[in-house]
Amino acid sequence: MLNTIKQVFRSPRFLIGFIIFALMLLTVIFYPLFVKADPLAMVGNGNFFKPGTYVNVSETVTANRYTLNVDVSGAAKLDRQLNESDRSKMADWLIRFGGVDEAEIDTSDSVALVELWKNNYSPDADQPGLISTDKKSFERLDKRIDEILSSSGIIIATEEEDGTLTESETIDETSYVNINDLATTQTFVLGTDNFGRDVLTELVAATTTSLRIGLIAGLIATAIGLILGLIAGYLGGLVDDIITFITNLFTVIPSFVILILISYSVGQSARGVGLVAMIIGFTSWTWTTRSVRSQVISLRNRDHVNLSKLSGHSMFRIIFTDILPYIASYVVMALILQISSGILAEAQLSMLGLGPATTKTATLGLMMNWAMQYSAHLNGSWWAYFPVILTIALISFSLNLMNTGLDQVFNPQLRD
Amino acid sequence: MSDKKTTGVAPAAPAAPAAAARPSCLRGTGVTKVFGFGETRTVAVDHVDFDFHEGEIISIVGESGSGKTTISKMLLGLISVTEGQIDFQGKPRDISSHKKKNEYWKGIQAIFQDPFSSFNMFNKIDAVLLDCINMRGGKNLPKEEKVRLMTEACSFVNLKYAELTNKYPFELSGGQMQRLMIARIFLLKPKILLADEPTSMIDACSRATILDMLLKLRDEINMTIIFITHDIGLAYYISDSVYIMEHGKFVESGGADEVILTPKADYTKRLISDVPKIYEEWDLSTV
Ligand SMILES: Nc1ncnc2c1ncn2[C@@H]1O[C@H](COP(=O)(O)OP(=O)(O)OP(=O)(O)O)[C@@H](O)[C@H]1O
Ligand SMILES: [Mg+2]
Numbered sequence: 250m251l252n253t254i255k256q257v258f259r260s261p262r263f264l265i266g267f268i269i270f271a272l273m274l275l276t277v278i279f280y281p282l283f284v285k286a287d288p289l290a291m292v293g294n295g296n297f298f299k300p301g302t303y304v305n306v307s308e309t310v311t312a313n314r315y316t317l318n319v320d321v322s323g324a325a326k327l328d329r330q331l332n333e334s335d336r337s338k339m340a341d342w343l344i345r346f347g348g349v350d351e352a353e354i355d356t357s358d359s360v361a362l363v364e365l366w367k368n369n370y371s372p373d374a375d376q377p378g379l380i381s382t383d384k385k386s387f388e389r390l391d392k393r394i395d396e397i398l399s400s401s402g403i404i405i406a407t408e409e410e411d412g413t414l415t416e417s418e419t420i421d422e423t424s425y426v427n428i429n430d431l432a433t434t435q436t437f438v439l440g441t442d443n444f445g446r447d448v449l450t451e452l453v454a455a456t457t458t459s460l461r462i463g464l465i466a467g468l469i470a471t472a473i474g475l476i477l478g479l480i481a482g483y484l485g486g487l488v489d490d491i492i493t494f495i496t497n498l499f500t501v502i503p504s505f506v507i508l509i510l511i512s513y514s515v516g517q518s519a520r521g522v523g524l525v526a527m528i529i530g531f532t533s534w535t536w537t538t539r540s541v542r543s544q545v546i547s548l549r550n551r552d553h554v555n556l557s558k559l560s561g562h563s564m565f566r567i568i569f570t571d572i573l574p575y576i577a578s579y580v581v582m583a584l585i586l587q588i589s590s591g592i593l594a595e596a597q598l599s600m601l602g603l604g605p606a607t608t609k610t611a612t613l614g615l616m617m618n619w620a621m622q623y624s625a626h627l628n629g630s631w632w633a634y635f636p637v638i639l640t641i642a643l644i645s646f647s648l649n650l651m652n653t654g655l656d657q658v659f660n661p662q663l664r665d
Numbered sequence: 666m667s668d669k670k671t672t673g674v675a676p677a678a679p680a681a682p683a684a685a686a687r688p689s690c691l692r693g694t695g696v697t698k699v700f701g702f703g704e705t706r707t708v709a710v711d712h713v714d715f716d717f718h719e720g721e722i723i724s725i726v727g728e729s730g731s732g733k734t735t736i737s738k739m740l741l742g743l744i745s746v747t748e749g750q751i752d753f754q755g756k757p758r759d760i761s762s763h764k765k766k767n768e769y770w771k772g773i774q775a776i777f778q779d780p781f782s783s784f785n786m787f788n789k790i791d792a793v794l795l796d797c798i799n800m801r802g803g804k805n806l807p808k809e810e811k812v813r814l815m816t817e818a819c820s821f822v823n824l825k826y827a828e829l830t831n832k833y834p835f836e837l838s839g840g841q842m843q844r845l846m847i848a849r850i851f852l853l854k855p856k857i858l859l860a861d862e863p864t865s866m867i868d869a870c871s872r873a874t875i876l877d878m879l880l881k882l883r884d885e886i887n888m889t890i891i892f893i894t895h896d897i898g899l900a901y902y903i904s905d906s907v908y909i910m911e912h913g914k915f916v917e918s919g920g921a922d923e924v925i926l927t928p929k930a931d932y933t934k935r936l937i938s939d940v941p942k943i944y945e946e947w948d949l950s951t952v
Contacts, residue, residue: 552777553785555743559774560796561767574787 253578256658263654269647273456273640280453288454289611292435293445296623297630300440300448305433310405312426319423327359330397335390339366342387346376363394440632442616443623452636455611459592460644462526462605462612466591469530471584474537479568481538482545489542496538504532508594512603522605522612529594537583544576578659582652589648596641613641687718689755690857690889691740691773696749698735698913709735711913712749719856722883722890724900724921726936727910733893734778736910737861740891741775742766754856771800774855778862780842784834790845791830794818797852818848822878840871847878850888857889858882865895876903897936901925909933 257263331339336356343349347369356362372388402421406414428434439448481492499507511528512520548554549572557571592613598604599614600621607615616637620626625633698710709732717723727733738744740751742760751758753769760766777783784793794815798804803811812826819826822844834842843863850858860879864872880903882888894900900907900921907924909917909932917930928934 552779552783555738555741555775555777556783557785558743558766559741559770561770561800562796563763570788571785574785 253658257655260654260657262650262657266647266650266652266654269643270651273643273647274460277453277457277460280450281457284450284453286447286450288450289444289446289609291445292447293437293441295445296441296443297625297628297633298437298441298445300437300632302428302434302436304428304431308431308433309426310420312430314420315425315427316423317425324360326397327363331359331363331394336362338387338390343369346374363398366391366394439636440630442633443619443625448632448636451611451616452640455613455616455637456640456644458522458610459595459613459641460588462522462529462595463588463592463644465523465526466529466533466594467584467588469527470534470587470591471537471580473531473534474583475541475580477534477538478541479545479572482542483549483564483568483572485546485549492538493542496535496542499532499535500539504535505594505597507532508598509601509603512598517606520604520606522607522610525595525598525605526591529591529598533587533590533594537587540583541576541580544579545572548572548575578655582655582659585648585652585655589645592641592644613637687720689716690719690753691715691717691891692752693740694750694752696736696739696751697747698732698739698744699747709913710739713910713913713915715908715915715918717857717889717891719889720883720887721905722879722892722903723906723908724892724894724904725908725910726894726897726900728895728936731910732913733895733910734861735913737775737859737891737893740859741773742769767800770855771853772855773857773859774850774853775859775861776843776846776850776863779866780839780846781835781866783846784842786833786835788834789830790832790834790837791815793834793845793849794852797849801853814852818851819845821851821881822848823874824848838871839867840874843867843871843875844878847875847882850882851886854886855888857891859891859893861893862895863892864899879903897925897933898940909936 258267333356336359339362340354340356343354343365344351347365349365349369354362354365370387370391372384372391376384402419402424404416405418405420407417409415437447437449439452442448442451477492477496481489481496508528511532512525515524515528554567554571557567562570595604595612596614596617599612599618602618604614604618605612617634620630620634620637623633625631693713693715695712695714696710697708697712700707700709711732713736725733725736735744739746742758753772758769760769795811797818798806798811798814803814806814816826819829824841824844829837829845834845837845846863858879863879864875867875876899879890879892883890892900892903897907904921906919907921908915909924909930911930911932917924917928917933924933925937928937
């Protein structure tokens with residue numbers, strides 16, 4: 250037993266799969282201990298905030314200020330603050346409406362570009378073919394360029410009792426605050442989703458739920474498959490015929506179709522996480538049954554089973570001591586595969602909108618569903634779906650890797 | 666025994682003069698086994714009659730696929746009999762319930778062909794031997810007494826219990842495992858022992874030891890031994906009476922000397938003539 254376990258861990262495939270899976274499991278266990286926030290709390294007031302650290306603006310004004318002599322003027326500043334798309338937008342306008350020759354424009358030289366812009370751009374110019382939002386966006390860009398060019402700093406004013414504004418201080422170009430001085434910052438490692446929820450926290454919670462669904466579905470499917478396979482294989486005869494018939498019936502109808510039909514007929518309100526897991530489990534036992542059955546058939550005529558019969562052992566004892574241990578490794582492998590396919594089945598169901606209907610927990614499938622419904626894939630919010638896909642892929646990759654590792658170790662033993 | 670209908674089969678004449686007085690312990694009439702149906706239908710054993718007497722060593726000899734293992738499994742009650750009747754100690758055999766089967770298996774036990782697949786590799790050797798003691802009603806014996814019985818059984822087959830305890834069967838050699846099987850039989854002391862090619866998977870040296878132990882079992886416990894083999898020379902060496910099996914039928918039977926020294930059936934003659942041929946070929950190749 251101990252030897253077998255050692256052997257299993259010496260298989261590189263199993264080891265890699267195991268490490269990946271264990272890391273995910275540890276994350277899922279320990280993350281909630283450190284981040285106590287409700288994973289489904291709607292933090293962001295809006296959709297799909299980019300990943301990053303969010304700093305409270307008013308706090309930056311009152312925080313302790315440091316003066317750093319870093320070059321922030323002229324060209325360097327323009328270079329930094331005008332990105333690729335701003336520059337190509339400017340070039341575009343200049344060519345179309347400013348009458349500037351394309352050859353004159355060099356978008357990599359921001360100083361020259363801004364000079365051209367300031368000389369030629371006018372919001373009142375005739376801009377045929379542009380709708381008003383586009384015109385406005387050019388006006389905004391112009392204003393931003395003015396702000397960058399003005400080196401006067403930002404004036405903070407306080408409102409007097411009579412309503413007049415008095416300048417209280419000026420924040421100049423060389424002022425910095427230390428991010429550690431700020432009491433309230435919020436980091437969204439993976440941004441926020443369509444409901445303004447922290448994707449990372451949500452992802453950890455969803456992975457927990459999905460693993461649980463996979464485990465429940467896998468245990469149910471494996472238990473049913475094991476019991477039916479043992480009975481059919483060991484008893485044979487009419488019992489075997491009936492079980493094989495039912496199994497074939499379920500195999501002929503694709504289980505995913507049954508899954509969809511049952512999920513649909515159960516109704517939106519009743520479909521909780523547990524129920525979906527059970528539905529998946531009850532529709533995916535067939536191949537476990539078939540393979541357990543054939544393994545048992547080959548075992549039941551073995552001499553050690555005959556010897557056990559001759560020793561007067563009962564049927565249950567023979568099944569538990571002479572058959573089960575021989576297929577135990579196989580059953581573990583089947584369970585791992587069932588868990589992995591259970592997680593995938595939930596994801597598929599949820600993407601069709603037939604997954605667990607709940608606002609209290611997230612699952613990997615539901616996260617995909619939400620991201621798709623709010624077109625995360627179209628508006629470039631990769632952080633709302635890509636980490637989910639990656640997690641699903643990693644789970645099934647690691648489980649399958651563990652399985653092939655186990656297969657390598659156990660199958661030579663099964664064959665001889 | 667004059668009611669045998671199968672053509673070419675002489676009545677199973679007991680070999681030893683005193684054997685006529687020995688009571689029958691296992692008798693079969695028209696015993697048949699059919700596997701499958703339709704295209705896959707195989708008649709593995711075809712209406713065979715036999716009569717085995719107490720204290721004898723009976724050999725069933727036949728080529729591979731002639732139905733030897735099938736008939737032994739029927740005799741053991743491990744597979745059902747398609748047709749025909751088996752009498753055990755003069756009465757029709759009744760193995761209709763689990764309890765009755767257990768009772769039957771106190772009287773008949775087996776050693777199988779392949780020692781490596783005969784043991785459950787997850788059970789320790791002690792468990793195998795303790796099972797036998799329990800089956801003989803020794804469940805409540807004190808521990809020392811059980812150990813004494815196991816030690817005795819092991820020394821009967823030249824094994825040391827102290828070296829075997831807490832080991833798994835697969836840690837033994839093939840010959841040692843087969844001896845452990847005999848130790849099991851020694852503990853169980855059944856009336857009949859069915860040995861299905863017990864020596865075909867082990868080396869020649871262990872083979873002689875195993876055969877000696879079987880003879881010792883017969884002499885000490887007066888056990889009836891049904892010895893199944895494809896080696897007619899071995900059958901001649903060990904047995905009192907011989908049954909020759911071809912394609913599921915007994916083509917010839919009788920005392921070992923009678924059948925092997927004066928064979929009547931062509932099949933028997935061929936089996937016998939095959940034996941020296943092999944040695945001749947060996948001689949040629951080594952010269
Ligand atoms: N469970 C089974 N189902 C179908 N056919 C079987 C089964 N067991 C045995 N047979 C067939 O019955 C015939 C006799 O087989 P059996 O095992 O009794 O031969 P054997 O004399 O023991 O051969 P060997 O010397 O190789 O052990 C064979 O043709 C075999 O194919
Ligand atoms: Mg055989």
